[in-house]
Amino acid sequence: MHSDDSTPKDTSVHQSESSGNRGPHRQLVALGILLFVFCSLECFLPVGSAIKIGADEDFELSKATLCLRGYHLYTEIWDDQPPLDTFLITELSRVFPRSILAARFPSMVAGALLLSSFFLIILRTNGLGPAAIASGMFLASPGFLELSSSCMQEVPALAPVVCSIALLLLAPRCPLTQIGAGILFGIALQMKLIGGLYVPLFELLIWLYRPADGHPLKRVSVSVAIFGLCAILTFIFLNCLTGNSLLVQIKQSWGAHFAATRVTSYGSPGEHGFDWFVLARNWDTTIPALVGVVFLVRNGAGTAAILFPLSWLTLTLIVFSCHKPWWSFYYVHNSLPLCWCAAIGVWSVYRIVNGIEKRLVIAGFALCFLSIWTWTGARVVLEVQAIRTRPKLYNSRVLKEIERFRPFTKFLFTDQPIYSFHADIPLPPKLAMISLKRVWSGRFSIQELIDELESIKPGLLLLANDTKEVPFQTLLSREYRLVYQDRVDRLYAHVSIAKKAPLHEVE
Numbered sequence: 084m085h086s087d088d089s090t091p092k093d094t095s096v097h098q099s100e101s102s103g104n105r106g107p108h109r110q111l112v113a114l115g116i117l118l119f120v121f122c123s124l125e126c127f128l129p130v131g132s133a134i135k136i137g138a139d140e141d142f143e144l145s146k147a148t149l150c151l152r153g154y155h156l157y158t159e160i161w162d163d164q165p166p167l168d169t170f171l172i173t174e175l176s177r178v179f180p181r182s183i184l185a186a187r188f189p190s191m192v193a194g195a196l197l198l199s200s201f202f203l204i205i206l207r208t209n210g211l212g213p214a215a216i217a218s219g220m221f222l223a224s225p226g227f228l229e230l231s232s233s234c235m236q237e238v239p240a241l242a243p244v245v246c247s248i249a250l251l252l253l254a255p256r257c258p259l260t261q262i263g264a265g266i267l268f269g270i271a272l273q274m275k276l277i278g279g280l281y282v283p284l285f286e287l288l289i290w291l292y293r294p295a296d297g298h299p300l301k302r303v304s305v306s307v308a309i310f311g312l313c314a315i316l317t318f319i320f321l322n323c324l325t326g327n328s329l330l331v332q333i334k335q336s337w338g339a340h341f342a343a344t345r346v347t348s349y350g351s352p353g354e355h356g357f358d359w360f361v362l363a364r365n366w367d368t369t370i371p372a373l374v375g376v377v378f379l380v381r382n383g384a385g386t387a388a389i390l391f392p393l394s395w396l397t398l399t400l401i402v403f404s405c406h407k408p409w410w411s412f413y414y415v416h417n418s419l420p421l422c423w424c425a426a427i428g429v430w431s432v433y434r435i436v437n438g439i440e441k442r443l444v445i446a447g448f449a450l451c452f453l454s455i456w457t458w459t460g461a462r463v464v465l466e467v468q469a470i471r472t473r474p475k476l477y478n479s480r481v482l483k484e485i486e487r488f489r490p491f492t493k494f495l496f497t498d499q500p501i502y503s504f505h506a507d508i509p510l511p512p513k514l515a516m517i518s519l520k521r522v523w524s525g526r527f528s529i530q531e532l533i534d535e536l537e538s539i540k541p542g543l544l545l546l547a548n549d550t551k552e553v554p555f556q557t558l559l560s561r562e563y564r565l566v567y568q569d570r571v572d573r574l575y576a577h578v579s580i581a582k583k584a585p586l587h588e589v590e
Contacts, residue, residue, distance in 0.1 A: 269317025
């Protein structure tokens with residue numbers, strides 16, 4: 084890595100190769116190959132036809148369906164996150180009606196941006212070899228492909244954060260890059276508030292690249308102020324752009340995330356702690372990462388190229404091991420620093436083995452490396468196969484049945500809200516996002532569900548075909564008729580519309 088005015092002169096095992104040794108063309112080729120593989124995998128996935136890929140696609144798409152009809156977030160539609168992601172999906176759905184591919188497109192673009200930014204960060208600090216290894220590991224990490232092909236907030240919120248770090252690394256002391264990084268971070272916060280956990284990393288980065296002469300503390304304070312002010316102003320501007328009240332949004336988000344647990348009928352946040360076994364299951368990253376941590380610590384914990392990846396890994400492990408509830412898709416946050424440290428471990432061992440020049444040692448390293456990538460490749464294949472086997476739009480009989488009743492139906496209620504988007508029939512606004520957080524905090528109850536359904540009487544009810552009795556069974560028996568069922572679903576129509584469309588025989 085070249086040293087310049089804005090970069091500390093670190094000398095460690097991580098500066099394995101300079102830009103001059105490899106040349107910009109090799110860096111571009113490596114990045115191009117990485118993005119080509121990512122885009123090829125995305126093209127191989129049913130992003131334009133799968134009914135549902137990610138766990139929380141239901142909520143994002145059901146909110147957008149309501150917003151298209153003039154309903155407002157926070158005042159009419161309960162939501163615990165900022166509005167920018169829903170705003171983008173709504174506008175895309177306005178231009179491309181009922182196109183699930185258009186709704187998932189922001190996540191696909193964000194996935195490419197996240198990979199590129201991560202590659203550039205490590206290229207800047209550690210060189211081409213570690214950058215290629217870390218990015219490849221991250222591309223193959225559990226859940227990344229699913230999140231990058233799902234209409235969910237996680238990757239669109241994480242990509243601007245990592246891009247902001249990459250931009251700041253280009254010239255940490257330059258006000259223009261500080262302004263740009265702040266704007267990107269403001270965008271990230273408008274996507275999802277989880278981006279706030281990365282604030283210490285930005286402060287650390289600015290501190291590590293502080294000037295050695297003059298008044299470094301003053302310069303650091305000014306840089307942090309520029310970054311923070313730009314992030315706050317961007318957050319406020321984007322919130323106004325979406326047409327939502329900032330105060331109402333903050334109040335609802337704060338209440339959802341920090342309210343005490345009042346209802347435990349459906350479990351509690353404490354039952355959803357960090358799954359430490361996920362590190363053992365993904366040993367192909369965890370073990371090399373431990374090796375990388377050892378090399379980082381041994382080679383001087385005071386340098387920027389060493390302290391930053393260690394701090395990133397420590398921060399995400401502390402936050403997500405303590406934060407409850409923890410969901411499996413949060414692992415993508417841990418995966419970034421794990422892959423970085425793993426790449427450092429692999430590259431450092433490679434350089435040592437390469438220096439020994441003993442065939443047996445080289446063969447042992449090659450065998451270990453092959454084992455890691457065989458396991459990783461098998462996991463990617465299984466993840467792709469799992470996504471490809473999801474139910475498809477063109478095979479969904481229940482969607483065809485719903486379509487017959489759409490002209491007579493104002494609202495659809497279902498325990499699978501994603502069908503609201505595909506059927507182009509909104510859910511009742513107050514029932515569009517019944518999340519566990521909302522239930523746990525006491526901001527929604529079963530009685531409210533019953534009262535709302537009794538009041539609105541949706542034209543269609545789509546329920547899972549199981550033996551469980553629903554809380555609104557009395558309403559269901561009294562005013563609805565079963566018009567379709569299969570092994571998975573039961574579709575009920577209100578008596579007022581049940582005979583307005585020709586009925587098929589109940590299977």
